Each structure stands twice: as C-alpha cells, then as structure tokens.
Amino acid sequence: MLRSGVTRLAAMDEVGRGSPAGPACVGVVVVDASVGRPPPGVRDSKLLSPACRRALVPTVTAWAADWAVGTASAGEVDRYGITSALRLAGCRALARLATTPDRVLLDGGHDWMTPPGSDDPLATAVGSGWDPVPVVTRVRADRSCTSVAAASILAKVARDGRMVGLAAAHPGYGWDTNMGYGTPDHLDALRRLGPTPHHRVSWRLPGRV
Numbered sequence: 098m099l100r101s102g103v104t105r106l107a108a109m110d111e112v113g114r115g116s117p118a119g120p121a122c123v124g125v126v127v128v129d130a131s132v133g134r135p136p137p138g139v140r141d142s143k144l145l146s147p148a149c150r151r152a153l154v155p156t157v158t159a160w161a162a163d164w165a166v167g168t169a170s171a172g173e174v175d176r177y178g179i180t181s182a183l184r185l186a187g188c189r190a191l192a193r194l195a196t197t198p199d200r201v202l203l204d205g206g207h208d209w210m211t212p213p214g215s216d217d218p219l220a221t222a223v224g225s226g227w228d229p230v231p232v233v234t235r236v237r238a239d240r241s242c243t244s245v246a247a248a249s250i251l252a253k254v255a256r257d258g259r260m261v262g263l264a265a266a267h268p269g270y271g272w273d274t275n276m277g278y279g280t281p282d283h284l285d286a287l288r289r290l291g292p293t294p295h296h297r298v299s300w301r302l303p304g305r306v
Contacts, residue, residue, distance in 0.1 A: 109125045119256065139156070
C-alpha cells in the first residue's frame, strides 16, 4: 500500500469484540518508508501462543514507526454498542500516536472506524475526537499484512494483561485463562455468581432475564 502513494499507513486490528466481559481493544501499528523488512515470526495473534505474543511485543514496537493501543470499557460497549465502542477504542489509539497517518487499514470487510455522520453517538465522548482519515478494509489482512498482524499482537497482549489483572479482583470467573471470553467455565460462573462491573450487561448473559 505504501507503493500506491500512501506515505504513513496505520494498520489496525481489534480484540475482544465477542467477549462478554472485559474491554474492547484496538492496536495500531504505523509503517512508513523508514521501517525495514518485516520482523520474522509476526503472525496473526490467534495463531501464536501467549508466550510467543508477549515475546514479540518488543520486536514489533522496535520495528514500527509508531504504535499504540486504545480501549473501550465494558460499560462503553453497553452504552454505545460494540461497533461504536470499537471506533472509540480505535480513536483513542490514534490519539496516542506521535504521528498522523494518511490512511487506516482495517482487518476484515467492515469499516467500523469511519464516523456514520452527524448522529455519531460518540460525538461528545471523551477522547473520541479525531480528524477522520481515509479507511480501507482488507479481508484476512491479519494473515496477509505484517503490520495488521503486529497490531493484533499488541492489542491481544494488552487485553490479556488487563484480564489477568482483573481476575485477582474477581475470582471465580477464570479470567486468567479464558480472558473474559464465553467459555463453559465462564458462563457457568455467570449463572452462579452473576455479572461484575466488567461484564457487558446489555448482552444476553446467562442467568439474566
């Protein structure tokens, strides 16, 4: 894509979209003419073990021209809906960059970063403001584009670390192993213990009418 006239590309990927607990996280990795060859071993985070993902973080951050991770809380997912919450997390990630990209590349076929218009529910959300950047999507970009795969690693490691930290304060849900996803042990704990402030209570959770 840099060959097509884009000088500073922000590759983005999200994690936590389908999780009933925990934040939605978006990683962004900026590449430009200054970055060298893609580092070896960087692949879609879902194809790597937790230890490999953690070990690759220093490699990714050293290679990228810029990088950041943004989050939206479970409460913000409830308030805005998951698509808008992903945009909020993405805007927060972009706001943390020291550079301004001239194109955003998203994994998948859905553009969740471009504001829908004047009725954007995030218009007054703290930290959501940004000057819109042209967005392109690419299906399976996390498998074909190193920068998107790198962004997925940063987002996944950041979110997993957050869930492990929350597990100590909310024992019984297994967040240190299931990372807040809807595994059988997590869903069973929801039936027995009910939701925490980190659950997406607007979703159809087990044990809630």
